[in-house]
Structures are given as C-alpha cells and as structure tokens.
Amino acid sequence: MPFDWAPWKADSNELKHQVTFGFALRVFADRKHMTYDVSRPEDADERRKAVGLVEGKLYCLVYTMRGDVCWIISARRTNSEEDKAYGNLRA
Structure with missing residues (x-):
C-alpha cells in the first residue's frame, strides 16, 4: 500500500511529538497492531x-x-488509554 502526507504537516508533527511519519509507519509491521475508526462528524474523510x-x-x-x-x-x-487497550488485546 502506498503512503503519502503533506510535508508541512510531517514537519509540524515532528516538532510537536518528536516522531516522524516515516518512523511511525512501522506500526503496521507489528503483527498485533490494532486499527479502528476514529472519525468525527466534522471530518470530511x-x-x-x-x-x-x-x-x-x-x-x-x-x-x-x-x-x-x-x-x-x-x-x-x-x-495511557491506548496502552491499556493494546495490552488487553495482547493478553
């Protein structure tokens, strides 16, 4: 699957969270990663x-x-909430 992002958003994310998008893509390599919907009514996508x-x-x-x-x-x-959910999944 191809990945993309806005360069300015990647830069601001790295400044705010000290995490690059390229590094974080590795969550998909975790065989036990969890994925779920987090859409809000105001989101277009x-x-x-x-x-x-x-x-x-x-x-x-x-x-x-x-x-x-x-x-x-x-x-x-x-x-901490995400940590707990992930821990429960792996238990």
Whole structure:
C-alpha cells in the first residue's frame, strides 16, 4: 500500500511529538497492531487509528484512505488509554 502526507504537516508533527511519519509507519509491521475508526462528524474523510509496537514502544498513527493511498494525518506515542487497550488485546 502506498503512503503519502503533506510535508508541512510531517514537519509540524515532528516538532510537536518528536516522531516522524516515516518512523511511525512501522506500526503496521507489528503483527498485533490494532486499527479502528476514529472519525468525527466534522471530518470530511473516514479517519483510522493504528496502534502498534515500534522498537519496543507503542505509537499511534492517524490516517485516512484517499483512493488506494494511505494519507498520514498524525503520529505520536500512545496515551495511557491506548496502552491499556493494546495490552488487553495482547493478553
């Protein structure tokens, strides 16, 4: 699956969260990653969240599909709620 993102958004995300989009894409390599819908009524696109392990730490990647392209919206370390959900999945 091809991936893409807005360069300015990737730069601002890295400044804010210290995570590059390219690095965070590795959540998809986690065989036990979880993906779920996080769309809001005000969103024009259906948004998805993927949570998975990268180098032993959990990361969250928010994206939408634009045709066959996975368009990255944001990437960050997970919060405690996401950590717990991932832990419950793996238990």
